[in-house]
Amino acid sequence: MESGDETLKGSKYLWLYSRENVPERRREEFAALRHQELKVGRAWAIKEALRRLWHYVYPASGWKFWKRWYFWATHSRLQPIRKAAETVRRHIFNILTYYQHPITNAMSEGLNSQIQKIKSMACGFRNIENFKTAIYFRCGGLDLYPC
Incomplete structure (x- = not known):
């Protein structure tokens, strides 16, 4: 992005929403932003993809999904995402125990x-x-x- 480019102006909080919770009045604007070649758009897509980890029933399928997600995140060339992926990697076995015991704190x-x-x-x-x-x-x- 060049200096003076106002593509992302006013969109800071849109990236914090999940896909289904984006306010109705801003959905078109957010869809247009998502389809541009923006780093923040890639980061948002990677974050949203990880949410699907909780929808798996079996640890083996969750592990398989996580390995694909981890590869994507670590090869994204986005340093904050890579750092987050490493944090998840350190805790993945504890995260996967949720499938056997769906209890949270x-x-x-x-x-x-x-x-x-x-x-x-x-x-x-x-x-x-x-x-x-x-x-x-x-x-x-x-x-x-x-x-």
């Missing part, structure tokens, strides 16, 4: 997020017991107005 991450919010709202607690009480009160799911 989303619940614990959500609970941790609530606890961090409680901690920041209080600006510190005088002792650990008050902190634990606040966590139980906010996250305990108690009905304060029983019938």
